[in-house]
Amino acid sequence: MEPVRTCVGCRARATRSSLLRVVSRNIVPQGQVLVVDETATLPGRGAWLHPSLECFHTAVTRRAFGRALRAEGTLDTTTLENRLNGTVNP
Template structure:
């Protein structure tokens, strides 16, 4: 989604947007590493550079087919923790 390079699904992180809105009216985009959350998902390389590229391109709304402000802080936190544990 960010860099648009193709990979095997096992090497990508599935992300979904939660249906409920946060207090500020944004909808949270969350990682789905177990690939079990309901709803439309999108795939992203699990690296911060791919995340920032997707955010700059505003690719989340198009890929997930949602409009409005999307909160990617949970996704950023997941990638930071994943990098620290590697």
């Protein structure tokens, strides 16, 4: 049986394979940036999210990423939003 996780956006439970694991990385010029953990092996706390813009916007509105990741300050969500939109970073 596959592990079940909760989406930080809609709070619905789903199988781990249907969600994206998101972690916070401290990148010097930008500060703390949310990145997708493709292999679910990066160190640190992770937040799970449905790969949809609706869940993403709900999570941002609720400030769920900061709570789930126990992050201090603001998180740059641009990289994650671009990934969900299907756009490539410059």
